[in-house]
Amino acid sequence: MTVASAGPATRPRRPADSARRWRAGITRRWNRLHRAGAGLVGDLTIYGLSAAFAGITATTSTLAPHRAWATVATVGYAAAALVVLSQLAVRRAAAIGPDVPVAGRGWLTGLTWTAVVAVPLLVQSAQRAGGRTDRAQEEVLVVEDGASRLLAHGTPYLSQQQITALPSDEQLLGYLPYQPGMVLFGMVRALAGAAWWTDARVWFALTTVVLVGTALALLRAQAGVDGTTLVRTVQLSAVLPISALTLSTGGNDLPVLALALLGLTLCATGRYGAAGFAVGAAAALKLFAWPILVVVALHAATKGQRELVKVAAAGVGLPLLALVPVAAVDPAALAHNVVGFPLGAGVVDTPAASPLPGHLVANWLPGGRFVAGALLILVGLAIAVRLRQQPPRTAAGAAAICAAGLLVATMLLPATRFGYLLYPIALFSWVPVLHGVEASDVESGAGGGDRAVAGGGP
Numbered sequence: 242m243t244v245a246s247a248g249p250a251t252r253p254r255r256p257a258d259s260a261r262r263w264r265a266g267i268t269r270r271w272n273r274l275h276r277a278g279a280g281l282v283g284d285l286t287i288y289g290l291s292a293a294f295a296g297i298t299a300t301t302s303t304l305a306p307h308r309a310w311a312t313v314a315t316v317g318y319a320a321a322a323l324v325v326l327s328q329l330a331v332r333r334a335a336a337i338g339p340d341v342p343v344a345g346r347g348w349l350t351g352l353t354w355t356a357v358v359a360v361p362l363l364v365q366s367a368q369r370a371g372g373r374t375d376r377a378q379e380e381v382l383v384v385e386d387g388a389s390r391l392l393a394h395g396t397p398y399l400s401q402q403q404i405t406a407l408p409s410d411e412q413l414l415g416y417l418p419y420q421p422g423m424v425l426f427g428m429v430r431a432l433a434g435a436a437w438w439t440d441a442r443v444w445f446a447l448t449t450v451v452l453v454g455t456a457l458a459l460l461r462a463q464a465g466v467d468g469t470t471l472v473r474t475v476q477l478s479a480v481l482p483i484s485a486l487t488l489s490t491g492g493n494d495l496p497v498l499a500l501a502l503l504g505l506t507l508c509a510t511g512r513y514g515a516a517g518f519a520v521g522a523a524a525a526l527k528l529f530a531w532p533i534l535v536v537v538a539l540h541a542a543t544k545g546q547r548e549l550v551k552v553a554a555a556g557v558g559l560p561l562l563a564l565v566p567v568a569a570v571d572p573a574a575l576a577h578n579v580v581g582f583p584l585g586a587g588v589v590d591t592p593a594a595s596p597l598p599g600h601l602v603a604n605w606l607p608g609g610r611f612v613a614g615a616l617l618i619l620v621g622l623a624i625a626v627r628l629r630q631q632p633p634r635t636a637a638g639a640a641a642i643c644a645a646g647l648l649v650a651t652m653l654l655p656a657t658r659f660g661y662l663l664y665p666i667a668l669f670s671w672v673p674v675l676h677g678v679e680a681s682d683v684e685s686g687a688g689g690g691d692r693a694v695a696g697g698g699p
Contacts, residue, residue: 288321292321306375318353321349325349343468362442362492363437377440388431395566397421398578399415400573412589422559449488452502456502470673484663491660505675509678521555543633599652617649621646628642641668645665
């Protein structure tokens with residue numbers, strides 16, 4: 242009897258292998274677009290689609306501040322797209338090689354940001370100072386009012402009884418669903434009165450520029466950071482409409498995001514004490530930053546107990562420093578504004594109602610709010626188990642986990658906004674440059690043993 246020779250054993254495909262191949266395929270396609278035409282094809286795609294979005298917003302939005310932003314921003318995006326299109330045409334006609342000066346693309350990115358963020362923001366601030374009441378979103382008003390109340394009463398929050406006593410059309414603006422630190426951006430107006438430069442958005446923007454500029458300066462000083470990737474990171478995190486529109490018309494999320502990005506950058510460069518201050522300051526502004534603080538602390542713990550203590554001391558200390566004095570004045574008002582109102586227990590409902598899955602489930606299924614909450618809790622537990630089993634050993638891995646977690650939260654929260662997507666988009670865009678820094682440190686052996694293992698793990 243002839244026995245057939247056994248061939249090489251074939252291993253069954255594991256889900257992890259399939260997921261790895263899927264991610265590798267997406268990465269290849271992204272890199273192909275990212276590098277095409279020395280980066281110009283990606284630039285044209287970003288500016289062209291942004292111009293189309295702004296044009297549609299200018300003609301269809303029901304929100305006056307959004308239409309005002311879009312009218313100006315459409316011109317800025319379209320002009321940037323035309324510049325890139327002309328660059329591509331010149332390159333094709335002259336058969337120029339793959340090199341394109343990154344500095345030129347960087348300057349165009351900066352000019353585009355000025356045209357689509359700074360100009361409409363300043364125009365709306367000036368119009369508002371001149372008497373226009375439709376040139377700011379509600380978050381600008383509530384932050385400024387909160388600052389005035391803090392100066393007058395020692396707390397920026399109104400109690401449930403005080404909000405109930407307000408006229409019905411003013412009750413929504415009586416709520417301040419942010420951490421006490423957020424009202425610092427309204428202090429200039431509370432102290433100096435109404436002027437274009439006292440608008441809270443101006444201070445949101447200035448703070449964001451300083452924080453992101455500091456992070457970019459730290460990244461540029463590191464080996465392994467590719468200039469093309471850095472330009473793309475800035476485009477995705479600062480120039481896309483989801484960021485530009487938010488900062489020009491409301492803006493309170495941008496300092497929170499900028500502090501988180503700076504904190505992750507500081508982790509990538511081994512500055513864990515400073516990283517703790519950055520993420521702690523973000524957590525003192527908004528509860529949305531607390532998941533980021535937890536992930537950064539878990540990442541710091543992989544480097545040693547000393548690094549964990551550095552992050553935790555400032556990361557927890559700063560929010561407590563902001564909370565304790567306010568809580569001592571009126572703890573019930575603090576809880577009602579920061580916790581009760583976002584969860585639907587306010588005198589009026591939150592206007593956050595974008596048609597994302599969590600909102601649709603909450604409003605269209607029987608017991609939908611509990612279903613959406615249960616889904617959010619289950620996903621949160623799954624992420625917690627994953628983090629416990631395999632905490633992020635790199636800042637890039639921490640950024641990716643934060644992005645994925647906040648994306649899921651944005652999709653599943655019963656009361657949510659499309660604008661919250663700016664967090665995962667910006668955090669995901671930051672991953673490649675953080676990875677470049679840490680991969681370069683591993684290759685050079687910089688920073689000793691803790692930094693040498695930075696390439697391991699997620």
